[in-house]
Amino acid sequence: MKQIEVQIMSQSYMLACPLDGEDALRASVAQVDAAMCRIRDAGKVKARDRIAVLAALNIAFECSQKDGSPFRNSSFANTESGELPDSGPPPADATLQQLLQRLDQALAQDDRLL
Numbered sequence: 001m002k003q004i005e006v007q008i009m010s011q012s013y014m015l016a017c018p019l020d021g022e023d024a025l026r027a028s029v030a031q032v033d034a035a036m037c038r039i040r041d042a043g044k045v046k047a048r049d050r051i052a053v054l055a056a057l058n059i060a061f062e063c064s065q066k067d068g069s070p071f072r073n074s075s076f077a078n079t080e081s082g083e084l085p086d087s088g089p090p091p092a093d094a095t096l097q098q099l100l101q102r103l104d105q106a107l108a109q110d111d112r113l114l
Helices: 022-042 048-066 091-108
Strands: 002-008 011-017
Touching: 002 022, 011 022, 022 048
Parallel strands: none
Antiparallel strands: 002 011
């Protein structure tokens, strides 16, 4: 293992990396950085933790699309507003929708988060 320094939304992180995995890790970092910057630049979401959650959901959703998932939308979170789409996810994702609402409520109670 080795340590590499990366930047995500202009913040430095030291990450452990397998000797033969640096290119893949840097590609993953670039994907996360791009997703987070798109949400941040849309201007509706300011908190880093919320941006990170929405970016993670978008990336996970994109991965599920590649795996043949039955979802129909092009992304789970609207990167322009940083919010879930108005049409809502398919009915099978009602539990995920409820969890996201609970997460938003919990995060709204603490303005001191990143």
